[in-house]
Amino acid sequence: MNFIWQGIVEAFRLLIHGDPEMLRITVLSLEVSLGATAVSLVLGVAAGMAIGLNKFPGRKFLIAIVNTGMGLPPVVVGLVVMIFLWRGGPLSFLHILFTPTAMVTAQVIISLPIITGFTYASIQQFDAKMRLQIVALGASRTQMIWILLKETRLPLLAAVMAGFGSIISEVGASTMVGGNIMDQTRVLTTAIVMEAGRGDFGLAIALSVILMILVFAVNVILTLIQQQGKRA
Amino acid sequence: MTQKQDAGIHNVVSAENISVIIGNKKTLEVPLFHIQPNEVLVIIGPNGSGKTTLVLCLSLLMKPTTGTISYQGEIIKDPKQILQIRRRLAVVFQESLLLNDSVWHNVTIGLHLRGVKKAEAGVRAQRWLERFGVSHLAKRQARTLSGGEAKRVSLARAFALEPDLLFLDEPFEGLDSPTRQSMTSDFDSVLRETKTTTVMVTHDRNEALMLAHRVAVLIGGRLRQIGTPDEVFNYPVDEEVATFVEAGNIWHGKVISRNEGLATIEIGGKQIEAVSEFGAGTNATICLKFEDVTLVGENLTTSTSARNMLIGKITRIVNLGAQVRVTLNVGFLLTAIITRRSYEGMDLKEGQVLTATFKASAIHLIKQG
Numbered sequence: 001m002n003f004i005w006q007g008i009v010e011a012f013r014l015l016i017h018g019d020p021e022m023l024r025i026t027v028l029s030l031e032v033s034l035g036a037t038a039v040s041l042v043l044g045v046a047a048g049m050a051i052g053l054n055k056f057p058g059r060k061f062l063i064a065i066v067n068t069g070m071g072l073p074p075v076v077v078g079l080v081v082m083i084f085l086w087r088g089g090p091l092s093f094l095h096i097l098f099t100p101t102a103m104v105t106a107q108v109i110i111s112l113p114i115i116t117g118f119t120y121a122s123i124q125q126f127d128a129k130m131r132l133q134i135v136a137l138g139a140s141r142t143q144m145i146w147i148l149l150k151e152t153r154l155p156l157l158a159a160v161m162a163g164f165g166s167i168i169s170e171v172g173a174s175t176m177v178g179g180n181i182m183d184q185t186r187v188l189t190t191a192i193v194m195e196a197g198r199g200d201f202g203l204a205i206a207l208s209v210i211l212m213i214l215v216f217a218v219n220v221i222l223t224l225i226q227q228q229g230k231r232a
Numbered sequence: 233m234t235q236k237q238d239a240g241i242h243n244v245v246s247a248e249n250i251s252v253i254i255g256n257k258k259t260l261e262v263p264l265f266h267i268q269p270n271e272v273l274v275i276i277g278p279n280g281s282g283k284t285t286l287v288l289c290l291s292l293l294m295k296p297t298t299g300t301i302s303y304q305g306e307i308i309k310d311p312k313q314i315l316q317i318r319r320r321l322a323v324v325f326q327e328s329l330l331l332n333d334s335v336w337h338n339v340t341i342g343l344h345l346r347g348v349k350k351a352e353a354g355v356r357a358q359r360w361l362e363r364f365g366v367s368h369l370a371k372r373q374a375r376t377l378s379g380g381e382a383k384r385v386s387l388a389r390a391f392a393l394e395p396d397l398l399f400l401d402e403p404f405e406g407l408d409s410p411t412r413q414s415m416t417s418d419f420d421s422v423l424r425e426t427k428t429t430t431v432m433v434t435h436d437r438n439e440a441l442m443l444a445h446r447v448a449v450l451i452g453g454r455l456r457q458i459g460t461p462d463e464v465f466n467y468p469v470d471e472e473v474a475t476f477v478e479a480g481n482i483w484h485g486k487v488i489s490r491n492e493g494l495a496t497i498e499i500g501g502k503q504i505e506a507v508s509e510f511g512a513g514t515n516a517t518i519c520l521k522f523e524d525v526t527l528v529g530e531n532l533t534t535s536t537s538a539r540n541m542l543i544g545k546i547t548r549i550v551n552l553g554a555q556v557r558v559t560l561n562v563g564f565l566l567t568a569i570i571t572r573r574s575y576e577g578m579d580l581k582e583g584q585v586l587t588a589t590f591k592a593s594a595i596h597l598i599k600q601g
Contacts, residue, residue: 127327127329129325129327129329130329130331132288132293132323132325133323133325133329134331135293135318136291136293136318136321136322136323137341137342137345137389137393138315138318138319138342138345138346138393139345140315140345143345147331147341150331150332150333151331151332
């Protein structure tokens with residue numbers, strides 16, 4: 001069991017000494033997952049608002065699809081994206097397989113339903129009379145959506161946290177569409193799987209500790225923003 | 233139901249043949265409804281009678297299933313026109329509905345949305361927060377306010393918009409009695425100062441009597457009566473309206489004869505006289521206000537001009553505070569409201585025999601069928 005302690009010590013040694021490879025992996029992990037969260041946030045909030053504010057044929061079916069999408073297995077998403085981007089696939093002309101762009105694409109597909117679902121739910125829960133009051137105050141549709149976004153900022157930040165949490169920790173899709181190529185597509189989760197497979201538990205634990213610190217740090221920042229919003 | 237429209241004067245808002253169907257149910261059907269400049273029109277009616285739906289249609293927050301809404305004589309169709317007109321109206325709902333922000337932001341946001349310049353918005357917000365006695369709360373978060381404070385802020389927000397037409401949907405509901413009275417009184421004086429054209433929904437008879445120039449009674453989605461408070465509360469047009477406006481004693485009877493404007497009516501085997509145009513054989517609903525009944529001892533010794541005298545046994549006495557409600561069985565149940573001083577002076581008890589008197593002119597008759 002000594003290797004567990006050694007792993008933790010190794011993690012702090014790597015952190016303190018700023019190991020260049022570890023830094024590259026960490027930065028890429030952040031770039032890919034934060035990028036995917038940002039894209040999902042824009043698309044998911046727009047989609048959630050559209051579903052929450054409008055009545056249209058097939059709306060219930062769409063909500064069912066979004067709800068199902070919230071539990072999409074990353075490895076299945078990875079497989080589908082890989083098939084689309086593979087030589088001869090419908091999107092092969094993009095030539096992005098085994099690049100960070102492909103990883104971002106897969107992670108957007110994983111986190112988009114989560115952010116859409118959270119946004120839709122927060123709009124549904126928003127007092128219908130409050131919406132009427134905002135309109136009665138003289139808001140145009142755009143102004144009303146902006147006010148709604150401000151009013152639902154707490155659940156929306158929860159959506160961001162859930163979306164980010166779901167992709168920073170996924171490994172299936174990143175491995176399949178990224179390929180875990182050193183200095184190109186290797187991120188923390190794929191590196192952990194690789195090191196554990198090699199039997200280098202110390203390094204795997206070290207990378208896990210870094211991943212946990214990263215997730216914790218991002219969530220602390222988001223929670224602080226959220227709670228500041230609650231006080232404001 | 234029709235309403236007169238003064239020639240040459242544009243109504244602020246008119247609704248013609250509007251109906252609202254939700255699911256398969258017609259929740260509102262109003263052939264004609266006008267709101268005149270500078271008037272306070274109070275809409276009353278039981279729960280689920282369509283009052284809120286009517287207010288939402290008139291304030292352009294809901295599109296009626298059929299019919300048209302006109303604003304100052306012009307029929308509203310275009311969505312852009314709707315937004316422009318909405319920006320000349322203000323609506324206060326039963327809940328205060330304040331945004332999760334400061335009181336100041338809540339009062340100024342409507343002004344910003346309507347393009348009022350920041351300096352002007354600030355002046356107006358300050359003026360109306362002061363007018364409703366909540367300027368000291370300007371920096372407070374709206375969600376930390378008490379119910380009464382929040383209501384004052386929502387009223388300040390509405391008046392700061394300086395609307396052409398103000399809609400209020402049961403604005404004082406849920407407030408404790410002293411807060412409600414003080415708020416109604418403040419609101420009344422603001423309305424008198426500003427002469428803001430107002431449409432208000434309320435359940436409270438006293439609020440309607442205090443504030444209204446006209447009262448509209450909505451029952452079952454239909455406009456049953458509209459008129460001055462005196463007309464509606466003293467001369468209800470049908471039994472449902474009479475019941476809702478608490479017209480007092482309501483009995484059913486038949487006119488058995490009429491002589492020189494006085495009808496003799498039989499109720500439960502007893503006869504009373506009422507000033508009426510109804511001829512013999514007419515079935516009628518008879519309304520008599522509790523306050524119009526005088527109670528005297530069993531044997532009437534003093535002279536009275538009242539044409540009706542009925543002797544009966546007290547069946548129930550209800551203490552109302554400063555007043556007492558006494559119900560007698562005179563062949564049918566007759567209720568009177570007397571002052572506490574009279575009640576104590578007469579030393580009334582259940583089972584005691586009394587004489588009830590009332591004038592023929594105090595009775596309001598409604599033809600049945």
